[in-house]
Amino acid sequence: MRSFFDYESDDRIKSAKELLQDFIDEHQSYLDNSPLNSSTLLKSYSKLLKQYGNDRGGALFFPYLSAGISSDAKVRLADGSIKYDMINGIGVHPGHHLPLFFExxxxxxxxxxxxxxxxxxxxxxxxxxxxxxxxxxxxxxxxxxxxxxxxxxxxxxxxxxxxxxxxxxxxxxxxxxxxxxxxxxxxxxxxxxxxxxxxxxxxxxxxxxxxxxxxxxxxxxxxxxxxxxxxxxxxxxxxxxxxxxxxxxxxxxxxxxxxxxxxxxxxxxxxxxxxxxxxxxxxxxxxxxxxxxxxxxxxxxxxxxxxxxxxxxxxxxxxxxxxxxxxxxxxxxxxxxxxxxxxxxKPYYGPNGIIAQIHRHFVKHFKRLQKKYKSTISGPFGHGGMIACTLFDGDRDKTMQFLKTLYKNGVIAFVCGQSPTRIRMIPPIMVCSNDVIDSVMDIFEQSLQESL
Ligand SMILES: Cc1ncc(COP(=O)(O)O)c(C=O)c1O
Structure with missing residues (x-):
């Protein structure tokens, strides 16, 4: 039972819904085809961040204020930049602007x-x-x-x-x-x-x-x-x-x-x-x-x-x-x-479900990086849609710095643990394709090289 009254069969409602969905699709395809990190409104954005930090009694951890329409694993910030969201407000969102949430x-x-x-x-x-x-x-x-x-x-x-x-x-x-x-x-x-x-x-x-x-x-x-x-x-x-x-x-x-x-x-x-x-x-x-x-x-x-x-x-x-x-x-x-x-x-669970596949694809990348960067990276840790690695023997300052470099380069992640401090990702499980993971891990490697 969806509703006690039948709004879905009203023609006005049907066409209003289609128009709205069209509008969102159009904006999402712009996002899908835009490069990451094209910041445009730096001055007013910085001012807003500062003001918000002051009003809430403490600066935000990331200069992150989202705005407008985002798309799947990508989020658009109010400075016009686009980033991969691998933290999702710490695991809340299965993706951004999903049809499910439009509904x-x-x-x-x-x-x-x-x-x-x-x-x-x-x-x-x-x-x-x-x-x-x-x-x-x-x-x-x-x-x-x-x-x-x-x-x-x-x-x-x-x-x-x-x-x-x-x-x-x-x-x-x-x-x-x-x-x-x-x-x-x-x-x-x-x-x-x-x-x-x-x-x-x-x-x-x-x-x-x-x-x-x-x-x-x-x-x-x-x-x-x-x-x-x-x-x-x-x-x-x-x-x-x-x-x-x-x-x-x-x-x-x-x-x-x-x-x-x-x-x-x-x-x-x-x-x-x-x-x-x-x-x-x-x-x-x-x-x-x-x-x-x-x-x-x-x-x-x-x-x-x-x-x-x-x-x-x-x-x-x-x-x-x-x-x-x-x-x-x-x-x-x-x-x-x-x-x-x-x-x-849907086939999310079980040893070959979507969640297990996401984990396995991340693990593949982490193992590849381990071969290349040896003791700089260890792990991965976690299970399913929760994945972490230790960098620089878990040194907190270096790990925090890496996190900021990663953010600058277009991936939002976070830390977990204290000693060692780890980098963690808690990806958007409904839209985390292998292509998304490949792009995220390319940026991860680029950021690692910058941090060595
Ligand atoms: C295991 C666990 N329990 C409880 C909480 C508290 O949830 P909330 O932040 O929604 O109050 C969290 C939040 O991160 C959590 O990870």
Whole structure:
């Protein structure tokens, strides 16, 4: 069921839609045929950047302000330049100006409000929550507008069920968000600098592929804590692939054994898939790691457009525990529905799916560069639509400088990890063809040569 009223069959609507699509196509073909980096409005652009930096209380990391119509993997900035976007606002966009999102924006024109919310539920939210439940095999789904909010809601559900337990387990170098609560869990000193500690967290070493005793060490750390603080733990927060932490990937065996220990001790298993959603060889990372049925709470965000906390019935919150004014925007809800349909029905997943192919093509390039530039480059790291490499032994300053050179030359990427600091890409999965990857990696190599 698309709508309670049939706007699609009205001839005026049909021709308006065609005219709009024509206009966008025309502008996109201009973009497709333009060279990268033709900056034209430097003076006014610099002024705007400076003003914005001042207004928001801090300069932007990249001089990036997008404008107008972009196309697939290429984004047009307000200075007229065109770049390949391999970071996508950290993994939010499956591509720029995709027909899928044109459709979502179009559909939202026929909805009465811009935002949906707790007391402003549109019937499409009901469809979306149900889709998330069906696809994840979780019992319930609470929609929300940011990853941090989804995760806060997850923690509330966990603590309420396990009250009065107040401690948490989490992996070293994890990232789970930046609210006052989440900054106590996210394992990065800079992000909690000057903040009060709001949660008591004990850290467990993450899987280390180079250490044959990695699983043993993680489990013995958990057991040590459980013995030291009996009955005080509510659960463990788990990223199956550490995003901000450096694109570190666990294994099926590692997670299954570790989660068994949590289950044996009656702890809540909370999986944060905010960065990994849609980017592993399964739609949900916990399906890829064969953890179906073993987890209690799950969060998704970023690529899903609308964020969500999914949970088993025994974690159902008491009335009043979770709520908020905004669920998300009407367009985001339409986009999420279309995106879930596309991802769950087209050949994105599996060992030979689009996601795996994207990864393999990047790996091919990184291996080629490794042969040529030897120890300057190591890796690649990550999985599926999350790929990283270490340059210059992970030296932070040199890596940051490389990132800026890469940006100047026409590719937007970012860093992850602390020591080593890595370069990461989180590409637009719906438009990341081999040709796009080839062009991006040519620029990557050119930038590497400039940085040597
Ligand atoms: C694993 C993970 N959890 C939670 C968050 C927080 O999401 P948001 O930035 O939408 O609040 C992020 C954001 O990068 C993330 O990567």
């Amino acid at each position: 979502a924006t179009w559909r939202s024109l026929f909805v009465d409000t811009i935002m949906q919310g707790n007391l402003q539920q549109h019937y499409r939210s009901a469809f979306l929550a149900n889709e998330f439940c069906k696809l994840s095999h979780m019992d319930h789904c609470f929609l929300t507008s940011s990853g941090a909010m989804a995760t806060e809601n997850a923690l509330k559900m966990m603590f309420q069920k396990h009250a009065p337990a107040q401690r948490l387990l989490a992996f070293e170098h994890c990232f789970i968000g930046r609210t006052l609560g989440l900054a106590s869990i996210t394992d990065k000193a800079l992000y909690r600098d000057g903040l009060p500690t709001t949660l008591t967290v004990d850290y467990v070493p993450f899987y280390n592929p180079k250490d044959p005793k990695s699983l043993e060490k993680s489990i013995s750390t958990i057991q040590r804590y459980l013995t030291r603080y009996p009955n005080q733990y509510a659960g463990m927060c788990i990223e199956l692939i550490q995003g901000e932490g450096g694109y570190n990937v666990g294994t099926k065996e590692y997670f299954n054994s570790l989660i068994q220990v949590l289950k044996d001790n009656g702890l809540c298993v909370f999986i944060d898939e905010i960065q990994t959603f849609g980017r592993t060889e399964s739609l949900f990372a916990h399906h890829y790691f064969e953890l179906s049925g073993k987890i209690d709470i799950l969060t998704v965000g970023k690529l899903s457009q609308v964020c969500a906390t999914m949970f088993k019935t025994n974690y159902k919150p008491n009335p009043g525990l979770v709520s908020q004014t905004f669920t998300s925007s009407t367009t985001a809800i339409e986009a999420a529905l279309l995106l879930l349909e596309e991802l769950s029905t």
